[in-house]
Amino acid sequence: MRTIIENATLILPEGILKNGFAVCTDSIISQIGEGPFGKYNDSDMVIDAKGNYVSPGFIDMHTHGAGGHDFMDNTVEAYLGAARTHARYGTTSLVPTTLTSTTEELLNTFTIYEQAKEQNTDGADFLGLHLEGPYFAYNQRGAQDPEYLRNPEPEEYNLILAHGEKHIIRWSMAPELDGALELGRLLRSKGILASLGHTDALYEEVTEAYKNGFTHVTHLYSCMSTITRRNAYRYAGAVEATYMIDDMSVEIIADGIHLPKSLLQYVCKFKSIDNIALCTDSMRAAGMPDGEYILGSRDKGQVVVVEDGVAKLPDRSAFAGSVATADRLVRTMVEVAGISLSDAIKMITRNPARILGVDKTKGSLESGKDADIVIFDSDIAVQTTIVKGKVIYTQNNNLKS
Structure with missing residues (x-):
């Protein structure tokens, strides 16, 4: 199962990347990129970050x-x-x-x-x-x-x-x-x-x-x-x-x-x-x-x-x-x-x-790490929380499919 977060302002180890996307495959981050994601599968869950910040959990x-x-x-x-x-x-x-x-x-x-x-x-x-x-x-x-x-x-x-x-x-x-x-x-x-x-x-x-x-x-x-x-x-x-x-x-x-x-x-x-x-x-x-x-x-x-x-x-x-x-x-x-x-x-x-001592699996948005992710706005108000690829909290207004 894939969860794709698009239209995101990503907070990455090397800096902030606007218009980015993150892909979670099962419980792991599988891809981080810039621009539109590309081809979706029917089974994908897509989250529109609406330009908000997407950071490690x-x-x-x-x-x-x-x-x-x-x-x-x-x-x-x-x-x-x-x-x-x-x-x-x-x-x-x-x-x-x-x-x-x-x-x-x-x-x-x-x-x-x-x-x-x-x-x-x-x-x-x-x-x-x-x-x-x-x-x-x-x-x-x-x-x-x-x-x-x-x-x-x-x-x-x-x-x-x-x-x-x-x-x-x-x-x-x-x-x-x-x-x-x-x-x-x-x-x-x-x-x-x-x-x-x-x-x-x-x-x-x-x-x-x-x-x-x-x-x-x-x-x-x-x-x-x-x-x-x-x-x-x-x-x-x-x-x-x-x-x-x-x-x-x-x-x-x-x-x-x-x-x-x-x-x-x-x-x-x-x-x-x-x-x-x-x-x-x-x-x-x-x-x-x-x-x-x-x-x-x-x-x-x-x-x-x-x-x-x-x-x-x-x-x-x-x-x-x-x-x-x-x-x-x-x-x-x-x-x-x-x-x-x-x-x-x-x-x-x-x-x-x-x-x-858990930095090999947690703490940053990088491929291969646990899909622990939070989406928040400019006031640091949390919109969505994802733990190991599973959405466990959301305001329900950013899920596209």
């Missing part, structure tokens, strides 16, 4: 849920519901993310994830799990439940890996904790991305962590040490180390609230565009109206308030998660940070694909 490498669902609910329904919601906003691949919890909950998560992945036919593709915690610094816990914070112990993390290694694609932790460097080296040997986050590490500790496998930074600036003073002496923190280590990649919550315009522009000025990825870090209220929601599982999570485009703790003392969707991230980077659309798309397609 968005990849969200850090999300906790959407559409009223949180992955910590630990139900297949939650996984599938969140995947469907994110797909409406252009996400074709995502990495379900946990919160600090008991080991028992994590082990149960692997079973639920495996079942959900098998049943996921009409939502964003699951790339693997992101364990966010439970190995975090107490002072940088953010909205993570402090009851479950602890240091990494081989007996525990080896048990977790024994049950979930084939499902885990990344693991975030504070690298300064006792035992974290050993775990970082172990993850690197298994091809799992080790990421530093919720950390009080000093510059020197981060540079040592980088040598031991920690090559990525979880939500830069959020729950992360910066310049501190101890007995009159100043010390650089994790934020400063992020900029000093050129090859260290970062992810940013580009909702325009977690990081204001000035910080978004600062990141883009002092980190290579190739090493910046966008993520939603969204909780269950993404794609939902304002109000009260539960952050984390319904039975053990905490109440948060969603207002002003972000989730907050009830006392408004801190943010408690994002409610962003992927289209909003791109829009913010273009309209607020002032970067080009091509660079913004790169940050949510090619870059996360490379960082996660």
